[in-house]
Amino acid sequence: MNLLLLQSNQINGSQGTVSGRQLEHLRSVHKLDEGSSVRVGEINGLMGTGIVKSINQDLAVLAIELDTSPPPPLPLTLIMAMPRPKMLRRCLQSVSSMGIKDIYLINSKRVEKSFWQTPFLEKQAIENELILGLEQAQDTIMPNVYQKKLFKPFVEDELGELISGTTALVGHPKGIESCPVNIQQPTTLVVGPEGGFIPYEIEKLHEVGVKAVTLGPRILRVETAIPTLISRLFPN
Secondary structure, three states: OOOEEEOHHHEEOOEEEEOHHHHHHHHHOOOOOOOOEEEEEEOOOOEEEEEEEEEOOOOEEEEEEEEEOOOOOOOEEEEEEOOOHHHHHHHHHHHHHOOOOEEEEEOOOOOOHHHHHOHHHOHHHHHHHHHHHHHHHOOOOOOEEEEEOOHHHHHHHHHHHHOOOOEEEEEOOOOOEEOOOOOOOOEEEEEOOOOOOOHHHHHHHHHOOOEEEEOOOOOOOHHHHHHHHHHHHOOO
16 A cells, blocks of 8 residues: 545544554554654545554544645546456456546456356445555546446447547457557557457447457456556556
8 A cells, every 4th residue: 555545534624534454554564653654645636644643453543734636647448348356356456556537347248247246346346446556556536437238239329429539449369450559649448358359349349430459369368458458558
Protein backbone atom coordinates (compact mmCIF):
# COMPACT_ATOMS: atom_id res chain seq x y z
CA MET A 1 0.00 0.00 0.00
CA ASN A 2 1.78 3.11 -1.28
CA LEU A 3 -1.17 5.41 -0.52
CA LEU A 4 -3.58 5.30 2.42
CA LEU A 5 -6.84 5.94 0.58
CA LEU A 6 -9.64 7.23 2.79
CA GLN A 7 -13.38 7.28 2.23
CA SER A 8 -15.16 10.58 2.89
CA ASN A 9 -16.70 9.11 6.07
CA GLN A 10 -13.17 8.52 7.41
CA ILE A 11 -12.36 12.24 7.16
CA ASN A 12 -13.54 14.97 9.49
CA GLY A 13 -11.95 18.29 8.62
CA SER A 14 -8.20 17.85 9.02
CA GLN A 15 -8.48 14.52 10.82
CA GLY A 16 -8.69 11.00 9.42
CA THR A 17 -9.47 7.69 11.12
CA VAL A 18 -8.26 4.28 10.02
CA SER A 19 -9.38 0.77 11.01
CA GLY A 20 -9.69 -2.75 9.59
CA ARG A 21 -7.43 -3.82 6.70
CA GLN A 22 -5.75 -0.44 6.38
CA LEU A 23 -4.95 -0.24 10.08
CA GLU A 24 -3.47 -3.73 10.05
CA HIS A 25 -1.26 -2.72 7.11
CA LEU A 26 -0.08 0.42 8.89
CA ARG A 27 0.78 -1.55 12.02
CA SER A 28 2.24 -4.76 10.58
CA VAL A 29 3.88 -3.55 7.34
CA HIS A 30 4.67 0.14 7.82
CA LYS A 31 5.06 -0.32 11.60
CA LEU A 32 3.90 3.22 12.28
CA ASP A 33 3.66 4.79 15.70
CA GLU A 34 2.73 8.22 17.02
CA GLY A 35 4.43 10.99 15.05
CA SER A 36 5.02 8.85 11.94
CA SER A 37 3.96 10.19 8.55
CA VAL A 38 2.20 8.37 5.73
CA ARG A 39 1.05 9.28 2.24
CA VAL A 40 -2.75 9.72 2.25
CA GLY A 41 -5.53 10.57 -0.19
CA GLU A 42 -9.29 10.94 -0.31
CA ILE A 43 -11.25 8.84 -2.78
CA ASN A 44 -12.05 11.07 -5.78
CA GLY A 45 -10.15 13.89 -4.09
CA LEU A 46 -6.68 15.20 -3.33
CA MET A 47 -3.57 13.51 -1.94
CA GLY A 48 -1.23 14.65 0.79
CA THR A 49 0.33 13.65 4.10
CA GLY A 50 -0.99 12.18 7.32
CA ILE A 51 0.74 12.36 10.72
CA VAL A 52 -0.22 9.67 13.22
CA LYS A 53 -1.69 11.28 16.36
CA SER A 54 -2.65 7.99 18.02
CA ILE A 55 -2.69 4.32 17.05
CA ASN A 56 -3.74 1.09 18.75
CA GLN A 57 -5.08 -2.30 17.68
CA ASP A 58 -8.55 -0.87 16.94
CA LEU A 59 -8.06 2.58 15.48
CA ALA A 60 -5.53 5.08 14.17
CA VAL A 61 -6.15 8.83 14.16
CA LEU A 62 -4.20 10.99 11.71
CA ALA A 63 -3.78 14.70 11.20
CA ILE A 64 -4.08 15.05 7.43
CA GLU A 65 -3.26 17.73 4.88
CA LEU A 66 -4.47 17.13 1.33
CA ASP A 67 -2.95 19.49 -1.22
CA THR A 68 -1.82 17.46 -4.26
CA SER A 69 -3.80 16.45 -7.34
CA PRO A 70 -3.78 12.77 -8.38
CA PRO A 71 -1.96 11.73 -11.57
CA PRO A 72 -3.86 12.24 -14.86
CA PRO A 73 -5.93 9.30 -16.09
CA LEU A 74 -4.92 7.22 -19.08
CA PRO A 75 -6.91 8.28 -22.20
CA LEU A 76 -8.16 4.74 -22.67
CA THR A 77 -11.48 2.96 -22.26
CA LEU A 78 -11.12 -0.77 -21.62
CA ILE A 79 -13.73 -3.28 -22.77
CA MET A 80 -12.96 -6.82 -21.74
CA ALA A 81 -14.80 -10.10 -21.95
CA MET A 82 -15.75 -11.26 -18.47
CA PRO A 83 -12.78 -13.31 -17.18
CA ARG A 84 -12.75 -16.07 -14.60
CA PRO A 85 -13.72 -14.62 -11.20
CA LYS A 86 -10.27 -14.97 -9.61
CA MET A 87 -8.67 -13.46 -12.68
CA LEU A 88 -11.26 -10.66 -12.63
CA ARG A 89 -9.99 -9.53 -9.25
CA ARG A 90 -6.40 -9.34 -10.48
CA CYS A 91 -7.44 -7.57 -13.68
CA LEU A 92 -9.41 -4.92 -11.80
CA GLN A 93 -6.47 -4.20 -9.52
CA SER A 94 -4.09 -4.03 -12.47
CA VAL A 95 -6.11 -1.70 -14.70
CA SER A 96 -7.01 0.51 -11.75
CA SER A 97 -3.30 0.93 -10.96
CA MET A 98 -2.59 1.79 -14.63
CA GLY A 99 -4.95 4.78 -14.60
CA ILE A 100 -7.90 3.43 -16.60
CA LYS A 101 -11.14 5.07 -15.48
CA ASP A 102 -13.81 3.39 -17.65
CA ILE A 103 -14.02 -0.41 -17.69
CA TYR A 104 -16.70 -2.43 -19.46
CA LEU A 105 -17.22 -6.12 -18.71
CA ILE A 106 -18.97 -7.80 -21.64
CA ASN A 107 -20.16 -11.25 -22.60
CA SER A 108 -18.72 -13.54 -25.27
CA LYS A 109 -19.44 -17.00 -26.62
CA ARG A 110 -16.39 -18.27 -24.72
CA VAL A 111 -17.45 -16.73 -21.41
CA GLU A 112 -19.04 -19.31 -19.13
CA LYS A 113 -22.47 -18.29 -17.83
CA SER A 114 -21.40 -19.10 -14.28
CA PHE A 115 -18.82 -16.28 -14.39
CA TRP A 116 -21.65 -13.74 -14.19
CA GLN A 117 -22.91 -15.28 -10.93
CA THR A 118 -19.76 -14.59 -8.93
CA PRO A 119 -20.06 -12.43 -5.79
CA PHE A 120 -16.93 -10.62 -7.01
CA LEU A 121 -19.25 -8.66 -9.32
CA GLU A 122 -21.09 -7.06 -6.42
CA LYS A 123 -20.55 -3.31 -6.13
CA GLN A 124 -18.55 -3.41 -2.89
CA ALA A 125 -16.41 -6.32 -4.05
CA ILE A 126 -15.48 -4.46 -7.24
CA GLU A 127 -14.68 -1.28 -5.32
CA ASN A 128 -12.42 -3.21 -2.95
CA GLU A 129 -10.26 -4.41 -5.84
CA LEU A 130 -10.19 -0.99 -7.50
CA ILE A 131 -9.06 0.61 -4.24
CA LEU A 132 -6.18 -1.84 -3.94
CA GLY A 133 -5.04 -0.77 -7.42
CA LEU A 134 -5.34 2.92 -6.57
CA GLU A 135 -3.38 2.47 -3.36
CA GLN A 136 -0.62 0.71 -5.27
CA ALA A 137 -0.32 3.46 -7.89
CA GLN A 138 -0.88 6.47 -5.61
CA ASP A 139 -4.08 7.57 -7.30
CA THR A 140 -7.43 8.62 -5.86
CA ILE A 141 -9.92 8.70 -8.75
CA MET A 142 -12.20 5.66 -8.65
CA PRO A 143 -12.77 3.94 -12.02
CA ASN A 144 -16.26 3.25 -13.35
CA VAL A 145 -17.13 -0.39 -14.05
CA TYR A 146 -20.07 -1.25 -16.32
CA GLN A 147 -21.49 -4.75 -16.81
CA LYS A 148 -22.93 -5.65 -20.23
CA LYS A 149 -24.21 -9.22 -20.27
CA LEU A 150 -25.49 -9.27 -23.87
CA PHE A 151 -22.79 -9.03 -26.53
CA LYS A 152 -24.80 -8.24 -29.66
CA PRO A 153 -27.02 -5.46 -28.21
CA PHE A 154 -24.00 -3.83 -26.62
CA VAL A 155 -21.99 -3.83 -29.85
CA GLU A 156 -24.89 -2.78 -32.11
CA ASP A 157 -26.54 -0.23 -29.83
CA GLU A 158 -23.79 1.25 -27.67
CA LEU A 159 -20.30 0.55 -28.92
CA GLY A 160 -20.42 2.78 -32.00
CA GLU A 161 -21.13 5.86 -29.91
CA LEU A 162 -18.67 4.77 -27.22
CA ILE A 163 -15.72 4.58 -29.61
CA SER A 164 -16.56 7.84 -31.40
CA GLY A 165 -13.51 10.11 -31.47
CA THR A 166 -11.15 7.35 -30.35
CA THR A 167 -8.86 4.81 -31.97
CA ALA A 168 -10.77 1.54 -31.50
CA LEU A 169 -8.75 -1.67 -31.33
CA VAL A 170 -9.44 -5.28 -30.38
CA GLY A 171 -6.58 -7.48 -29.28
CA HIS A 172 -6.91 -10.74 -31.22
CA PRO A 173 -4.42 -13.61 -31.68
CA LYS A 174 -5.37 -13.88 -35.36
CA GLY A 175 -5.21 -10.17 -36.10
CA ILE A 176 -3.28 -9.20 -39.22
CA GLU A 177 -1.74 -5.95 -37.96
CA SER A 178 0.59 -5.67 -34.99
CA CYS A 179 -0.58 -3.62 -32.05
CA PRO A 180 0.59 -0.03 -32.59
CA VAL A 181 3.20 1.49 -30.30
CA ASN A 182 3.08 4.84 -28.50
CA ILE A 183 -0.29 5.84 -29.93
CA GLN A 184 -0.78 8.67 -27.40
CA GLN A 185 -4.37 9.51 -28.33
CA PRO A 186 -7.81 8.62 -26.95
CA THR A 187 -8.23 4.89 -27.42
CA THR A 188 -10.83 2.19 -26.89
CA LEU A 189 -9.26 -1.22 -26.31
CA VAL A 190 -11.34 -4.40 -26.52
CA VAL A 191 -9.90 -7.62 -25.08
CA GLY A 192 -11.58 -10.97 -25.47
CA PRO A 193 -11.44 -14.16 -23.43
CA GLU A 194 -8.43 -16.45 -23.58
CA GLY A 195 -8.26 -17.70 -27.15
CA GLY A 196 -9.92 -14.52 -28.41
CA PHE A 197 -13.39 -13.71 -29.64
CA ILE A 198 -15.04 -16.10 -32.08
CA PRO A 199 -15.09 -15.00 -35.78
CA TYR A 200 -18.70 -13.79 -35.58
CA GLU A 201 -17.84 -11.49 -32.67
CA ILE A 202 -14.76 -10.12 -34.42
CA GLU A 203 -16.92 -9.38 -37.48
CA LYS A 204 -19.52 -7.54 -35.36
CA LEU A 205 -16.76 -5.45 -33.78
CA HIS A 206 -15.31 -4.73 -37.23
CA GLU A 207 -18.72 -3.55 -38.48
CA VAL A 208 -18.80 -0.70 -35.95
CA GLY A 209 -15.19 0.34 -36.59
CA VAL A 210 -13.03 -1.72 -34.23
CA LYS A 211 -9.77 -2.91 -35.84
CA ALA A 212 -8.18 -6.23 -34.85
CA VAL A 213 -4.51 -6.07 -33.82
CA THR A 214 -2.21 -8.73 -32.45
CA LEU A 215 0.69 -9.25 -30.07
CA GLY A 216 1.74 -12.34 -31.99
CA PRO A 217 0.58 -15.95 -32.27
CA ARG A 218 0.90 -16.84 -28.58
CA ILE A 219 -2.29 -17.20 -26.53
CA LEU A 220 -1.85 -15.01 -23.45
CA ARG A 221 -3.84 -14.94 -20.27
CA VAL A 222 -6.14 -11.95 -20.07
CA GLU A 223 -4.27 -10.61 -17.05
CA THR A 224 -1.07 -10.69 -19.15
CA ALA A 225 -2.53 -9.45 -22.44
CA ILE A 226 -4.16 -6.32 -21.01
CA PRO A 227 -1.07 -4.70 -19.43
CA THR A 228 1.05 -5.78 -22.41
CA LEU A 229 -1.29 -4.09 -24.88
CA ILE A 230 -1.57 -0.97 -22.74
CA SER A 231 2.20 -0.70 -22.30
CA ARG A 232 2.62 -0.73 -26.08
CA LEU A 233 -0.08 1.86 -26.67
CA PHE A 234 1.05 4.14 -23.85
CA PRO A 235 4.67 3.33 -22.96
CA ASN A 236 5.30 6.63 -21.14
